[in-house]
Amino acid sequence: xxxxxxxxxxxxxxxxxxxxxxxxxxxxxxxxxxxxxxxxxxxxxxxxxxxxxxxxxxxxxxxxxxxxxxxxxxxxxxxxxxxxxxxxxxxxxxxxxxxxxxxxxxxxxxxxxxxxxxxxxxxxxxxxxxxxxxxxxxxxxxxxxxxxxxxxxxxxxxxxxxxxxxxxxxxxxxxxxxxxxxxxxxxxxxxxxxxxxxxxxxxxxxxxxxxxxxxxxxxxxxxxxxxxxxxxxxxxxxxxxxxxxxxxxxxxxxxxxxxxxxxxxxxxxxxxxxxxxxxxxxxxxxxxxxxxxxxxxxxxxxxxxxxxxxxxxxxxxxxxxxxxxxxxxxxxxxxxxxxxxxxxxxxxxxxxxxxxxxxxxxxxxxxxxxxxxxxxxxxxxxxx
Numbered sequence: 001x002x003x004x005x006x007x008x009x010x011x012x013x014x015x016x017x018x019x020x021x022x023x024x025x026x027x028x029x030x031x032x033x034x035x036x037x038x039x040x041x042x043x044x045x046x047x048x049x050x051x052x053x054x055x056x057x058x059x060x061x062x063x064x065x066x067x068x069x070x071x072x073x074x075x076x077x078x079x080x081x082x083x084x085x086x087x088x089x090x091x092x093x094x095x096x097x098x099x100x101x102x103x104x105x106x107x108x109x110x111x112x113x114x115x116x117x118x119x120x121x122x123x124x125x126x127x128x129x130x131x132x133x134x135x136x137x138x139x140x141x142x143x144x145x146x147x148x149x150x151x152x153x154x155x156x157x158x159x160x161x162x163x164x165x166x167x168x169x170x171x172x173x174x175x176x177x178x179x180x181x182x183x184x185x186x187x188x189x190x191x192x193x194x195x196x197x198x199x200x201x202x203x204x205x206x207x208x209x210x211x212x213x214x215x216x217x218x219x220x221x222x223x224x225x226x227x228x229x230x231x232x233x234x235x236x237x238x239x240x241x242x243x244x245x246x247x248x249x250x251x252x253x254x255x256x257x258x259x260x261x262x263x264x265x266x267x268x269x270x271x272x273x274x275x276x277x278x279x280x281x282x283x284x285x286x287x288x289x290x291x292x293x294x295x296x297x298x299x300x301x302x303x304x305x306x307x308x309x310x311x312x313x314x315x316x317x318x319x320x321x322x323x324x325x326x327x328x329x330x331x332x333x334x335x336x337x338x339x340x341x342x343x344x345x346x347x348x349x350x351x352x353x354x355x356x357x358x359x360x361x362x363x364x365x366x367x368x369x370x371x372x373x374x375x376x377x378x379x380x381x382x383x384x
Contacts, residue, residue, distance in 0.1 A: 018251050075104040086138075088139055180199065290307065294307050
């Protein structure tokens with residue numbers, strides 16, 4: 001397999017136990033830098049930075065980490081309706097130049113009406129997708145240089161520009177790749193027409209296959225093809241027993257009241273994807289393995305991606321291969337706590353999915369790797 005594997009920057013918090021301050025840690029710039037450097041040095045292709053009022057600003061965070069990393073790409077959100085296309089174009093082009101082509105763009109239409117209205121966007125679900133479609137037409141055209149020296153003119157129902165252009169273009173042509181996720185019909189149509197990579201949250205393989213088939217058919221009508229990615233948590237340990245124990249421990253501090261409050265909050269959202277996540281478990285602790293090794297415990301209290309692959313390295317790799325066979329080529333992963341789990345997953349699973357752990361030794365040992373034995377004996381190179 002040739003897979004892209006991303007990690008996640010927990011700008012909304014990190015912990016050993018969900019729903020409680022026990023085991024929590026301060027997420028400051030030093031910690032985010034540690035996670036980003038861990039992802040970069042272990043050989044992950046990029047990191048997703050979340051967006052929303054529960055998170056630190058993704059563009060500020062990503063910009064602060066350009067100099068701390070070497071090859072790592074940053075999947076950063078643009079929010080149609082919360083900024084103008086012209087401002088988003090300049091932001092993206094600047095970041096792409098300063099990072100030498102390491103920007104990936106995550107288009108987030110949003111599904112929390114209360115959050116969007118607090119930010120000043122008063123539009124229902126259908127209107128938000130109309131805004132996103134018009135916004136992206138202008139964004140793509142301006143970065144691609146459509147309209148030449150005079151710039152690009154556009155007049156839609158929600159977006160109007162005259163002479164849109166960028167004087168300092170992005171490194172990547174025609175523009176940094178667009179990633180996007182959404183489960184509604186409007187979202188699928190937007191993806192088919194305008195984005196490069198469609199992202200799904202971690203639903204069972206059969207549901208993912210249905211999505212991919214629908215999106216491929218829609219994209220074909222526009223004369224386009226799409227790539228596909230999936231957003232999952234991972235709980236991988238050396239044995240299946242240890243992995244399932246770790247999953248149980250992750251939610252061991254959760255009480256029923258906290259779960260009920262979280263589910264009530266999610267129910268107020270008009271996100272189809274969020275409803276699909278909630279339906280997997282129904283807020284119940286006794287139905288969390290929704291597909292073999294696909295565990296929905298995270299979604300009891302976490303919005304958005306709420307499922308995790310749980311198991312030993314070979315089991316997790318096998319489940320990833322099953323998604324890859326459906327057409328998924330990008331896995332955006334996370335685990336609690338994010339720093340330790342970035343190392344653990346790279347060490348245990350990378351070798352099984354054809355991806356090199358950049359921290360692993362090649363050939364003879366040329367420096368400290370493992371602990372030196374008895375002051376002068378190098379540890380043997382493990383073949384496992």
